[in-house]
Amino acid sequence: xxxxxxxxxxxxxxxxxxxxxxxxxxxxxxxxxxxxxxxxxxxxxxxxxxxxxxxxxxxxxxxxxxxxxxxxxxxxxxxxxxxxxxxxxxxxxxxxxxxxxxxxxxxxxxxxxxxxxxxxxxxxxxxxxxxxxxxxxxxxxxxxxxxxxxxxxxxxxxxxxxxxxxxxxxxxxxxxxxxxxxxxxxxxxxxxxxxxxxxxxxxxxxxxxxxxxxxxxxxxxxxxxxxxxxxxxxxxxxxxxxxxx
Amino acid sequence: xxxxxxxxxxxxxxxxxxxxxxxxxxxxxxxxxxxxxxxxxxxxxxxxxxxxxxxxxxxxxxxxxxxxxxxxxxxxxxxxxxxxxxxxxxxxxxxxxxxxxxxxxxxxxxxxxxxxxxxxxxxxxxxxxxxxxxxxxxxxxxxxxxxxxxxxxxxxxxxxxxxxxxxxxxxxxxxxxxxxxxxxxxxxxxxxxxxxxxxxxxxxxxxx
Numbered sequence: 001x002x003x004x005x006x007x008x009x010x011x012x013x014x015x016x017x018x019x020x021x022x023x024x025x026x027x028x029x030x031x032x033x034x035x036x037x038x039x040x041x042x043x044x045x046x047x048x049x050x051x052x053x054x055x056x057x058x059x060x061x062x063x064x065x066x067x068x069x070x071x072x073x074x075x076x077x078x079x080x081x082x083x084x085x086x087x088x089x090x091x092x093x094x095x096x097x098x099x100x101x102x103x104x105x106x107x108x109x110x111x112x113x114x115x116x117x118x119x120x121x122x123x124x125x126x127x128x129x130x131x132x133x134x135x136x137x138x139x140x141x142x143x144x145x146x147x148x149x150x151x152x153x154x155x156x157x158x159x160x161x162x163x164x165x166x167x168x169x170x171x172x173x174x175x176x177x178x179x180x181x182x183x184x185x186x187x188x189x190x191x192x193x194x195x196x197x198x199x200x201x202x203x204x205x206x207x208x209x210x211x212x213x214x215x216x217x218x219x220x221x222x223x224x225x226x227x228x229x230x231x232x233x234x235x236x237x238x239x240x241x242x243x244x245x
Numbered sequence: 246x247x248x249x250x251x252x253x254x255x256x257x258x259x260x261x262x263x264x265x266x267x268x269x270x271x272x273x274x275x276x277x278x279x280x281x282x283x284x285x286x287x288x289x290x291x292x293x294x295x296x297x298x299x300x301x302x303x304x305x306x307x308x309x310x311x312x313x314x315x316x317x318x319x320x321x322x323x324x325x326x327x328x329x330x331x332x333x334x335x336x337x338x339x340x341x342x343x344x345x346x347x348x349x350x351x352x353x354x355x356x357x358x359x360x361x362x363x364x365x366x367x368x369x370x371x372x373x374x375x376x377x378x379x380x381x382x383x384x385x386x387x388x389x390x391x392x393x394x395x396x397x398x399x400x401x402x403x404x405x406x407x408x409x410x411x412x413x414x415x416x417x418x419x420x421x422x423x424x425x426x427x428x429x430x431x432x433x434x435x436x437x438x439x440x441x442x443x444x445x446x447x448x449x450x451x452x453x
Contacts, residue, residue, distance in 0.1 A: 024402055026407035026410075073288070073291075
């Protein structure tokens with residue numbers, strides 16, 4: 001046994017602790033060289049290194065998901081702008097606010113919706129998501145549960161503008177990465193035209209021709225990966241008659 | 246330390262694309278209240294923080310709130326950032342503290358599991374949530390580890406950091422990081438002995 005390999009054995013306990021960082025490639029210089037020399041002569045450490053490499057491989061794996069940070073960023077900027085604005089009401093301590101949100105207010109739901117958008121579920125489920133969230137929001141608003149911060153809850157449509165729209169009008173929210181050209185092409189594919197928007201939550205109103213039903217157009221839009229949300233501009237019940245535009 | 250100023254829109258030089266700009270330069274621009282730089286840094290760190298906070302807290306419903314708490318500190322305290330420190334160390338350090346704070350404030354049983362989300366929102370089981378929580382076998386192992394051990398594993402193997410940097414993030418001695426990792430390795434090995442190589446065939450002497 002030469003001197004180098006015998007000294008390499010002496011470091012065993014110390015080297016054992018360093019193996020994860022040898023496996024992740026972050027060691028450098030003499031530290032790296034010492035571990036490398038030891039692993040070459042120590043069977044236990046060599047096996048441990050193999051094990052750690054496998055563990056690293058598993059941990060490195062992240063489920064591939066389309067990430068949309070934009071809604072979260074916008075919420076953060078609203079918070080910052082609100083605090084910086086001189087007209088704002090006295091600031092509620094974040095901790096208190098957080099506790100209030102946990103009691104089930106719509107802002108918390110908006111956040112959950114944002115989280116689900118982050119995970120980009122299949123498009124045909126978007127309407128079901130939206131309906132479920134709307135139902136929860138209604139229960140929370142009218143069910144006697146405190147509704148702190150209700151003024152901050154954004155709906156896709158503005159109820160004061162509903163009389164402007166017809167049954168041939170659709171509200172659509174596109175994914176963040178979609179370009180104007182792609183939006184134009186998609187609107188063209190349903191022979192529609194942009195009527196309005198994007199509004200403050202990014203919804204665009206599209207008017208489709210009489211030759212196409214809203215259901216057909218919605219189905220086509222929801223099949224597209226570029227669309228996060230597509231719904232009639234008017235509520236399904238109480239549609240005005242003769243507003244086919 | 247950077248100086249914060251309110252120098253908005255007065256730059257003469259053409260700006261490079263934000264994706265090419267280093268973290269430190271972005272933070273310097275954040276000191277000048279540059280929201281474009283802030284958005285670029287936010288986008289860059291959002292997935293990393295999402296992964297890290299999920300691993301540490303294991304609570305899906307609080308992740309965005311914690312990310313925004315972290316980035317709020319970045320915006321407000323950009324001028325206190327020490328340029329000789331790595332930006333990622335600073336940001337992950339804030340994220341670690343915020344994650345611990347969130348865990349300490351949480352009431353027992355206050356937890357949105359994937360199963361609950363599936364009851365509330367039809368179709369959620371088809372989304373990426375399941376990949377992250379259920380199909381990811383390592384989640385099982387992580388559930389048996391302490392918060393500190395999970396953080397060390399995540400920062401080592403997913404973020405690829407040196408133990409020296411992890412010690413800074415977790416604000417503890419380097420030996421504590423090594424000990425936490427040692428304990429985590431023992432637990433994982435006890436849970437998944439089948440991953441133990443039968444021989445040294447996995448090792449390639451020239452890999453590193």
